[in-house]
Amino acid sequence: MGLTHPRVATGVVLLALLPLALTGCGLGGDDGPGAASDGGPQRAPAEEAAAKSRERVQAYLDAMAGKDVDAGRSQFCAPVQAAFDAAATGPNGDFADHFTVPQATITDVRSGPNGQEVSTSVTVAVGSRKATQALLFTVTRSGADWCISGEAPGGHTPEPSITP
Template sequence: MGRPMSQPPRSTAVAVAALALLPFALAGCGDDDKAGTPATGAARAPAEEAAAKSRERVQAYLDAMTAKDVAAGRSQLCAPLQTAFDANATGPNGDFADHFTVRGATITDVRSGARGQEVSTSVTVAVGARQTARALLFTVTRSGADWCIAGEAPGGSTPTPTASG
């Protein structure tokens, strides 16, 4: 805090921690957001559609992070997240901050969770010549006829083993 804002972070850990401590991770799609809760019974989307739509939304967000396209990133989020996103996306702890570059981002796992589809990712960020990978977990839910990102937090799920043969 005592450093002037014009000085770069002293370590990659400080800069990368900014990415991991996302400002809107706590905003979520609150429990009172009925449109953001997973559907149940006959209205529940088939698992294949849920996984595909969730993967699509998160990949679009990761692509927006890489391109530093704030508007494209915002468009992937559920409405309750958008106000916090607008206030913080380009700030020091935001996904679209200027002090780091996203060098790569991949989806490592998609599975059903308690609040929607959980999409695990690995995001490689660089500050100057230093780079590191961080795991981020996105929660994607169905909101009306569309799908949106309802939450983002550090961490992720271990990929589910696939049957071979």
């Protein structure tokens, strides 16, 4: 019976120290994913990835509609900028002189195997003729910034939204 009291005392001490240990590890307290070190809100990694990807692709769509090749190039990651330069102003490129972009819309953003996948619907007009094309952009993190690492025909059907 003399051994149970030290075990109980040790257990009580460990349980009393557990909240302090968890707080020191970032578990508990106000250091969770909803708080920043400056006291302001901080986005969860998935939310940040989706928001940054949407921002990059929207900036690219705006550049395409405005025929601003430099602004378009700046949205791409450095390793693919040479390919962008070679294709963007070509006869079928995103910035070709003979067509306009009257409408470009982001239709879906989701995580994919190579980064965030941003689906778009782009309407291209040549004179009075219009055609709508689905484009899929892949956006990845490059250091502290985000950039478009790929563009391909196609895209995802928007995921249904769940309303409470």
